[in-house]
Amino acid sequence: MFTESVLVFIALNGIFAYSFYAVLVAGQLSLGQAGFAGIAAFVAATLAPTPASWGPVPTLIIAILIGMVVGSLAAVILGLPTMRLRGVFLAIATLGFAEGIRIFILNQSWTGGAQGMSVPKIVSPELAWALLVVVAYWFWRQGRSRYGRALEAIREDELAARSIGIDVGRHRLAAFVSAGAIAGLYGVLWAYFMRIIAPEDFSFSTAIDGLVTAVVGGSTNFFGPILGSGFQTMLPELQRAVGIEAGWLRPFISGLLLLIVILYLPGGIASLVPRRKQKIDVAALTAAGAAPAAMRSHPAKGEVVVQLDALAKEYGGVHAVQGVDLTIRSGDVVGLIGPNGAGKTTLVNMISGLIPPSSGSATVLGVEVGRTPVHKIAAAGVTRTFQHSKLFNRLTALENVLIGTHLVAKPTFLRRLIWLPSARRDERAALAQAARCLDRVGLVDKANVEAKGLSYGDQRRLEIARALAADPSILILDEPAAGMNHVEAEALSELIRSLANDGLTIIFIEHNVGMVLGTCDHIAVLNFGQLLASGTPAEIEADERVIEAYLGAVQDADAEPAPGADSTSGKA
């Protein structure tokens, strides 16, 4: 059953599946890999020397290098214009590209057209498996590196990843290029094993086979593609061994399996293999006080950190924010209050760079927002939480916060590949930073719990810990006390004050007026998108316009709770 070709095919299909895995880990669905493999195989087979002149192994090494470079270049050419596409749109665009390549190869004389090209056979099972192990090793080491975590964050929630400071476009392109390089490697190995290559070897069905292998094997575990390939390649062999000839059986079982995996086993076959969960003794880590990650410098107390001038945002005819002038100074706790729909979230979305203003200007930590991408504003020192929690739900609390250290942690992937002790030190420093932040919000004992398993109040605190992990100068909290009980809200208020005492500037939206009055140095009141009033809590409490537009309504609601008028939690 394990003939030479079965062994080689398991390895080759595994390598090809890794080229899908490379982008699936970042949540991208690409079908361009067959095109990358095809162009790489034909170019390498044309340009590489013959075994007669250079010997078989050097010939193959040169062909592999050419193939990987060609595959990467093809991925860059396709990736640059398509990296903004998501889901099925990316799949269609990449599929179109791959088909274009196949037709191009089909119509060239140097490729032999439909007849294809003959190539010397050099690849042996040992060699194919050695290369599969190298590729698997690459993804194993990638997994728990800063780069690997960033890809995971992008897959789980792209917006949250951006607000943590991850350059999503660059990471997605990097993942795409690695997919191109590995597809190129596959193309060359295929060519130098099969003796003859034809454009049909790199068709749509080849891409689908690779994708199915990666998905069935599992795209959240580095050994998934090997399991998927073993399963997919062995299926027809098993069929033959038990004497079933039906040719439709393999595609039928593959299709069925794909359906089962998508519906019931999102982690693929790999998720059935029991895995040692990375349980981390956070308490020990916090106590040991490992070397801190590279922290940044912060503005001096009282320095202007946010300057809004005539800031406005329009949605069609809706003036969500109109002509807001506001100055925020370093170390202050600033509360944003106002009725539902007053424009509070729109305002903080502009400050954090999530949406550009329609007019006016906003300078945040010296950066002009509107022209600056979110991750650069995060890099300048602004992190945030969201009105509707944007945690990475399938990851543990600690993993969530660890991703939050992206901006202050050092890149470790390449050093992890060669086991440099400095990479381990930097990973521990990032872990210690994450542990400290969990400790700060009182979640150390929940470090190893998945985010989706936490209570609502804990999820809110976890989002704060994740935002703190980047060592920001400005922390924006959008309704942090929503869903918290009285005691939890009080603890949160204390946390906010203690963070401000450490020099952090905090801007927070909250409907719990008592908490806002008791926590803030300054309060800005928005009404119908305009700044109704701004001042100290005492000034705001005594302001007739504020009482009329907002505080009066909140007090009435407190006296007689009515549906939809929740003064303590607001809407989540």
Ligand SMILES: Nc1ncnc2c1ncn2[C@@H]1O[C@H](COP(=O)(O)OP(=O)(O)OP(=O)(O)O)[C@@H](O)[C@H]1O
């Ligand atoms: N993407 C959008 N498209 C169209 N209108 C929007 C959009 N986002 C916000 N708005 C509108 O802008 C106005 C301000 O909304 P915003 O969410 O900023 O208010 P808010 O004060 O945060 O309200 P809440 O307290 O309910 O969260 C509302 O009328 C809202 O419907």
